[in-house]
Amino acid sequence: MMEEIGGSETRGVAAEIACERFSGEEWVSTSVHVPGEMELTIYVNQQELVTVLCTPIKLNYLVLGFLYGEGIISGIGDVIMMRVCEDDSLADVRLRDPAYRLPEQRTLTSGCGGGAMFETRGERVDSDLVVTPGEVQGLMKQLQEKMELYRFTGGVHTSALSDTRNLLVVAEDIGRHNTLDKIRGECLMRGISTRDRLLLTTGRISSEMLLKAAKMQSPVVVSRHSPTERAVLLARELGITLVGHARGGRLLVYSHPERLGRPTN
Secondary structure, three states, X not given: OEEOOOOHHHOOOEEEXXXXXXXXXXXXXXXXXXXXXXXXXXXXXXXXXXXXXXXXXXXXXXXXXXXXXXXXXXXXXXXEEEEEEOOOOEEEEEEOOOOOOOOOOEEEOOOOOOOEEEOOOOOOOXXXXXXXXXXXXXXXXXXXXOOHHHHHHOOOEEEEEEOOOOEEXXXXXXXXXXXXXXXXXXXXXXXXXXXXXXXXXXXXXXXXXXXXXXXXXXXXXXXXXXXXXXXXXHHHHHOOEEEEEEEOOEEXXXXXXXXXXXXXX
């Protein structure tokens, strides 16, 4: 049984599943809601590009953001047609350049949704953006308040694009990397700049997440959890301020702490 929660944007992304609950010394037959999951195969110019596992919400943004992040498109103007069919589990994208050759080499990512990324070079981020630790903590509190699907089902990640005061775009998905692609795709379609913005997420920051942030020219990336070693090294190299364990009034800054007001020697 598929459910509708929180309005039209979250229709069909949760299922009610029977289960057995143990509490204390008793077993009880009950049901819970779990996040939906689907395979989405993306075709570009009638060529199969990749199949991603994702939550069936904001699929058009996911496709656009993925294509942008992998350098297949440089903007919405490169796409002359896009059809996303959830029933057929496919996205059909036609580019303005009919002779475009798709990349062949890809790397399986560490994302929960079994994602993939092609050969994408990191882009250095030069930004004068500054933010206080208090502003970061306030934004993470806003993010927690926007975790609608997570509160309903658990099992998903939530990410957001923000200025220093408000959340501009929010996305949820079973895959951490999918949330960033959905944000990038929505920004492309709505004409929202990702430059000089903060990216906030509930998930672990790994190298592919950091590279997506660099592609978006977002100079501050904040997570409730820990980054990987490679993500930290990339952040230092690419000029990104990487913040982890941002919860409970605390945070750790792994790179470029000057953006959060930490004096440098």
